Amino acid sequence: MSNEIELLAARVRALEAEAEIRRLQARYMFLCDTPCPEFGIEDDEHRIDSILALYTADAIWEGVGAYYDGQFGRAEGHEEIRNHFRNFWNRKENSPRLVLNAHYLTSEQIHVQGDEATGQWIHMQPWLFSDGTGVLRSSRLNNAFRQVDGTWLITRTRTENVFIADLPYLFADSYPAQSVLMDPNPR
Numbered sequence: 001m002s003n004e005i006e007l008l009a010a011r012v013r014a015l016e017a018e019a020e021i022r023r024l025q026a027r028y029m030f031l032c033d034t035p036c037p038e039f040g041i042e043d044d045e046h047r048i049d050s051i052l053a054l055y056t057a058d059a060i061w062e063g064v065g066a067y068y069d070g071q072f073g074r075a076e077g078h079e080e081i082r083n084h085f086r087n088f089w090n091r092k093e094n095s096p097r098l099v100l101n102a103h104y105l106t107s108e109q110i111h112v113q114g115d116e117a118t119g120q121w122i123h124m125q126p127w128l129f130s131d132g133t134g135v136l137r138s139s140r141l142n143n144a145f146r147q148v149d150g151t152w153l154i155t156r157t158r159t160e161n162v163f164i165a166d167l168p169y170l171f172a173d174s175y176p177a178q179s180v181l182m183d184p185n186p187r
Contacts, residue, residue: 017112020152021119021145028054028154029103029123039182044089051085052078056146060156067161068139100128100175115147116155126167128175134167 031038031051041047055061061081063072075084107122121141128134144156 014112018110034101035179037179037181048085056153065160096129096131117145132170134171136165138162
């Protein structure tokens with residue numbers, strides 16, 4: 001009987017790990033949306049700090065494959081990952097400005113092996129720029145995770161381009177300049 005209980009406890013731990021990893025990956029994508037829907041994040045530095053809190057100190061963020069190698073490259077550790085996001089959101093040459101970006105995750109696979117795990121997803125994201133142009137991007141993700149002091153964190157974000165397609169001019173004409181989704185005092 002005790003062996004059955006141990007097996008059941010291991011299965012419950014694996015299911016709980018999958019749920020935590022699913023929330024962790026979704027939170028990362030949520031924080032990368034534009035406008036950022038996390039209430040109380042006033043600027044990109046605060047957003048970047050919130051993203052880095054999801055990563056281990058030795059984490060890797062990388063774009064791979066023919067298209068993403070040159071566009072995203074590889075960042076190792078918090079400071080390089082911080083610089084990656086600063087370059088993305090704070091570049092002066094980011095003209096036209098990104099006004100809308102939303103991440104949609106699908107085709108999930110999470111594999112837990114004790115205190116480590118991997119996860120694969122496909123994601124789509126529409127982008128709208130301030131000049132009315134837009135693109136639809138799709139990527140494959142092959143990410144890794146580790147439990148540190150009882151908390152699951154990201155050890156690797158690895159993204160590979162599936163496709164990028166132009167969207168019609170002003171494909172979205174109704175979108176918020178600022179998200180109030182998480183506002184504890186909605187008007």
